[in-house]
Amino acid sequence: MQTAEPAQRRSDAAAAGGSSALMSVRGLGIRFKTSHGIWQATRKIDFDIAPGERVGIVGESGCGKTITGLSIARLLPNNFAGLDGSILFDGVDLATCSVREMRAIRGRRIAMIFQEPMSALDPVFTVGHQIAETLRVHTGIAKEEARAKTLDMLRRVGIASPERRIDDYPHQLSGGMRQRVMIAAALICGPQLLIADEPTTALDVTVQAQILQLLRDLSATSNTALMLITHDLGVVAETCTRMITMYAGEVIEDAAVDDALVRPLHPYTSGLLRSLPHLSPRGGKLPSIPGRVPSILDMPNGCRFKARCPHAVAGCEAEQELCDAGGGRKVRCWRFRELELPGALQHLGSAPIAAMVSRP
């Protein structure tokens, strides 16, 4: 693993266009202390995010996508036991920088929003106060100016009559409006990176569409890079340009969204796409991935997906590296060249939801 690294790094730099990445994560891993000893939750996480790029991190519960987002923001739980690797953000290594340095970055240059806006907002302060607070802490501007900027931000996130809403308390707002307030608070300092962890999972589908459009538009107009953590491949397809798939604490595929959907290179990505009811013929048997994610206590050697993989052969017990697959794609499967894996387009003609859009 150590020997492969320098070569890997060069190809990464080439793919990302030299030093143009806003953030470069290399070999990131996180360990926790538990009563059963030290648990390695994630490991060997490598990816780059370019300025203004919209990247989706997808995977099922427990794959490590949320903890990866929290690691970048250095919002780590108390039983945290250690961070491996580096998170180079605009020249600063977030994995090793001081708490004081991190505090100047978090909230100002890296912002984060979560699934449940009600638990992220303080119920005893008005939303205007909470948004302006971020701005005043980081820039020290006067109260009146902060209020004016807050009003402007509320307008930008699409809150109707912000003059009235700015003095509302969180409980007076609907779920969709609360998430808009969270986005306003996150973007008020003009961050370079917004980490959004399942920002629409608690919302209804029509409200979800509004929030995703807002995130897309704001990211484009302010050149804020978006790291969108979600289990929903549809949300990634609609919002992001690149998709990073995680499984059992590792990155297993990294590709442009369209490439990953049409021709996934990792059997797990392919399995996920095939199991979506959107894309399967109505009434037919839904393909599923047999078995379950290995336990963190008992991770297999080599490929972590091999016990559930229909393409597993002798050789999959070897340690798998994230290989460069060309065209800016990476995959953690040594057989990727020989496998022809089905993607999202397999049954399009007879699939119920997909059929609607393929109409002329």
Added chain:
Amino acid sequence: MIAQATGIPKDALDNTIVSVRDLEVQFQTTDRRATVKAVDGVSFDVRRGETFGIIGESGSGKTTIGRALVFLLKPSAGAILHDGIDPLALPRKGFQNHRRDYQIIFQDPNAALNPRMTILASVLEPLELARAGTRAERLARAREAMDRVGLPQETGERYPHQLSGGQKQRVVIARALTLRPKLIVCDEVVAALDMSIRGDVLNLFAELQRDLGLTYVFITHDLAVVSHISERVAVMYLGRFVELGPTDKVSERPLHPYTQALMSAEPRPLPSSMRDDHRIVLQGEIPSPIDPPSGCRFRTRCQYAQALCAARAPDWRELMPDHWVACHFADRPNFSPN
């Protein structure tokens, strides 16, 4: 009234397992000053052996309908007939026996299973409450139900926390099957499951239906799930049905503007070249059911709304065979999202 009680044709009776007429379910707010009409005048029939889907967003009343169908909630007005009889008219004992044929499964198996009971004890419990057969017969039936849903017998000795989410949902399904019901209301039964096992559980539902002739009322907010599993689907908004029809017709040619918006809002895992970027993004959110808009309830968010929509609630019309809609303008040409 949206719901026109049409009277049940005689030949349809055999085919109908549940018929709902002008159903209303109301709740008092906690300060008792206002009434929430969670379900406000809904009529439909569920056909024997079919999967009847109900989709809607939070607050639309879909869960309330599901609970009312199995009499976990008492209708405030209207009627629910099970196989042509009104269970509420039965004597107490008769009602208890009757409702065993109509089961319900909820979203969260963690909340549905007692953490201090073994899996086998949980699956046995309905049989014990029903005093069905001898202990040996009850055990045999519980084991058979666990077999049916693909749970190995040794899981019976375990406790809920030792099982995965998918396995727990199988336990809940097994428990609902022990009393050999005719109909199961499934309320968001796969929403809490991960994508890769969701398919397994949906396949299991389909297989059980084929083998046991079950009828399902499948309540979900997930369009993809409902399109996959159900033959007919009803779209619910603010306590009323806005559209009801064969699933392929509703998803391919939705008649109601709300259904059109819902279909268009669904994020699709397709490459950009295949996605229709022309989507209808609805403004605002679902209004409060305490004080719903007059006339058509969707009019406050509808791009086609006119004066008539505020003045009069649209009739519930069968615009195409078996395809019903409540919209004044659904039959106008050019009335479509594209």
